[in-house]
Amino acid sequence: MIQMHHVYKTVGNTTVLEDVSLQVEKGEFVFLLGPSGAGKSTVLRLIHFDERPTQGWVRLEDYNSSTIKSRHIPLLRRRVGMIFQDFKLLRDRNIFDNVAFALEVTGAKKALMKRRVLQTLTLVGLGHLRNMMPVQLSGGEQQRVSIARALVNQPFALLADEPLGDLDKEAASDILQLLRDLNHQGTTVLMATHDTELMETLPYRCLMIEKGKIF
């Protein structure tokens, strides 16, 4: 379960989030919808514990931002998949190693790692690009690598920050279908987007955010 409780986030003098409270149940698929600069990424970063709230608290399963020890944060991040808006790929290693890294940190066995990485890359349609370096890939392909890395650990929750942003129509609907399938199998999905069309066509709950406030 994901929960934010009266969260404020200020950076310097600017208030990025103001009194944000939200809750996403286990197994739910929820859109976080809002215009550019509304604070969607900030919400996801707070849930991923990349940032801490200025006021209020964030909870993810048993982890609470007000009590968590910093040495536990890596453990949390291994169980939650984050699809970063800016991909955050390791420029200095190839696609296979980028995806494998998320398993490497858990101390997974080599054979299992290899099998899982190849499966996941195939799932996002990138099996053939595994030996390429990130700079050699298009934006959309890099985005799918980032998605593969988020999935490879079989996380119980997915935080997806504009996961379809750089994809063409066809790839976008493929990835969306992939996320929906995972959700069917029990994965909680919180997806930030500014695409109102999605909300209208899909039967999922939608949280509206604007200027740092949830409506």
Added chain:
Amino acid sequence: MSYVVKEALAGFRRTKGMGLISVGTTAVSLVVFGGLLLILLSLYGLIDQVKSRVQIEIYLSDAATREQILELEKRLKAMPEVKKLLYVDKEMAAAEFEKTFGEGFLDAISQNPLPASLKVTLTSGYRSSEKIAAIIKAVEKEKAVEEIEYGRKWVEKLDRLIYILSFVAVLVTLVIGAASVFVISNTVNLTILARRDSIEIMRLVGATDSFIRAPFLLEGIIGGSLGGSIAAALLYFVHRWLSLRFPSLSLVPGAELAAWLMIPLGMALGGLGSRLAIRRILRHLP
């Protein structure tokens, strides 16, 4: 484990020239540091060698009996400071005198005026004026002793030189040592800083600090040992060449050891530099 090794080696490939610069900087710093150390050690050796020529000459009284002289010899031989003892009797003294000043001088005098003497050579490490004074004090009251002489001025000068040299050695070790640490850690810092983004991303996908740190540490240690090895080899061969070319310099034996010391020193510096650099980055990440 294999991940750490693989990553550490890949690190050199990824940073391209930077890794080489790091190794080069380490090598240069350690050559300077080790070279100065070797020069200082050699100077020590040189001074000790000069001092080894210092002898104490104990002139024996003509009235001394055989027993008294033997007793004196026994006492001197028992001292750890005494390395060699040479008895020069009156005839040998005269012969030596004639060799230096020419024959005929002594013929004018009916009696041989030159006293018999004991020449004392000192053990290395006991060649300071205090030690010499102690020896003199111990035996000057002996009946057989007429007079004791040694190159006092010389010994005192050399003592002062050793004192100054020790001071310079400590100073140089501290200053050059600190400068090496500074330069090496800064270069390592640059190579790690270049991968700051990667480190941040590693954190974001669930890597613990120790997991991130390990390959960088190993990379630093490998780089440091490479730099140290280059420095050691260079110092060793220069030292060897010098001691073959100028045998009279008689550079301290075992000085090569100081050269090889640069390898563990490089390793330690490389590891430490990496550790500090990585800590600086990790501390500033969310």
